[in-house]
Amino acid sequence: MNSYIAACQKIAKDSVGLFWIMVKTMVPVMIFVRIGMEFGLVDYLGVALEPLMGLMGLPAATGLVLAVGLLVGTYSAVAVMISILPLVALSVADVTVLLSVVLIAHALPLEQSISRRAGISFIFSSGLRFVVGIAYGMVLNLFYSAGGWLQQPIELSWLPYTPTIEETWLEWSYSSASLLFSMFWIILGLIIFLKLLELLKVTDLLGWLLSPLLRIMGISKAATPITMVGVLLGLSYGGGLIIKEAQEGKLSSRDVVLSLSFMGICHGLIEDPLVMMAFGAHWSGALVGRFVFCVAAMALIGRLIQMMPEDAFNRFLYRPAKTAKAVG
Template sequence: MNRLYNWIKKPVLDTVTLYWELLKVMVPIMIVVRLGVEFGLIEHVSLIFTPFMDMVGLPPEAGIIWTTAMLVNIYAGMVTLVALLPEAPMNVAQITVLGSMILIAHSLPIEQRIVQKAGPGLIATTLLRIVGALVYGAILHQIYTAFNMLQENATIDWLPSTDADAGWLQWTQDSVISLFSIFWIILILILALKVLELLKVTDLISKALSPILGLMGISDKAIPVTMIGVMLGLGYGGALILREAREGKMSPQDIFLSLSFMCLFHSMIEDTLLIFALGADLSGILLGRFLFAFAVLFVLGQMVKRLPDQVFNRLLFRQA
């Protein structure tokens, strides 16, 4: 019993700490979004995103959700989605498209700074994530529409059903329930990651994916560090690559390709499960996203090999 208690204690404490930090961000965002809905501001702001969201088959309001995730983090995008879903109901395909775009492009101010410090150009890698997210979203939209897949209305079972015209009292009650539910989602997620680590599942996934990275032009020296970023997140992978770069253990081309792949596909388990909890389908947020990242990096790897060093350093890389 004591062993079980000690095993659970740290994940619970980690969840409480993370949740408290997230509350400081999530609660103000929920209030701002509610005020925007109440005074009709959301409708006007959404017009800015209409052309881009039309391209990926999403309602204009989805642009606000994605932008919030890009500028803050996935959790901020998550609560914005929860707040706007009554105003802009979506089907499962649309939730999957939006979730996939969030997974590719989120937390840009923090994550792109990490990438930049390691050497890859800030503009090049940021455009890779934003344009990549839009292109992948458009591809998913066309596939799901052409094959009439995932067209049923999306429902998030662990959230209360809030009407679009709900009053402030009902909205407050539902928001409290939503925030309380998010705590348990985070706790379950952290416990699941701990179980997967205990069962060595992450190690097995890393071994299975490592040979594929070589096909993208990433050298053997860079593959282990790249896999850390793929499994644990861009922050971990980027920090390790920064260390390797400072010690001269990785070539600039390896650093660029490794971080470019991580830009499109990182935190494979944690972030994917979080978006999955919002009702997205794994075909888009996991399998399709990996295939897209592989295809982009395969082409990018061939291009980087053929670029003269002078052009590569001017356009895509600066010495860390």
């Protein structure tokens, strides 16, 4: 009985903790976007980013979602997407492409600082995530367009309200608070689901099943367990372990680069796609397609990195002297 109560308390604590992180992240962005909509910021930014978004078949206005995702994070990108729904009609395919790109390339200034501490070039690690993300968006758009799949309008049935352009600030505040309240129950369900996966050892099984794929990327057996931690749980978990192992000299420099590169483009494989699916992304793009594409991309990138001469590798990708300074 005590263990049951303790488990429920842990679920409640984790749910409240994640919800508070989302609130702190999303509310300032939602206010910023609301002000920006009043002054036409979305239109101006949309014009600037229209060529890039056009490559992925997305409306220009969604450029703000991508920009915020790249700089701030996934939750902020979702907040922007919900805020601009009154301005632009999005299909399920559009939302899947957009949020799948954000899953690969998000919070670059913050998350890639982890890679930089491990000795990897910030320009390389950030550029890799951006290029792979945009490339995946282009491929996914072509795939959905060619088959005519997921072209129906996006419907978030759990939303407590439908955003409109005519909302007053008071109405907007009430509807935004209702949205956040509804999100808590989504988060609670997500945490319970993840705890069940953990209890049933599903995450361990996935790690065991997926680990052979890392050999295709050139990642050694020594770096495989840590890499799978980052892929399944998140870059902060795996990246922290990589930094420790690199500091102790247990991993080669190329293992560090390859491992963190794969973690960069494909981390939080379970939790993050589930959040995006709650906001309208389809599993085919946010989960399955993203993983397959990232594995294929890293198989090619890994081979190129392994072929690089040592001098070029240390000059452009890995700087061991800075690593020692950062973690020492």
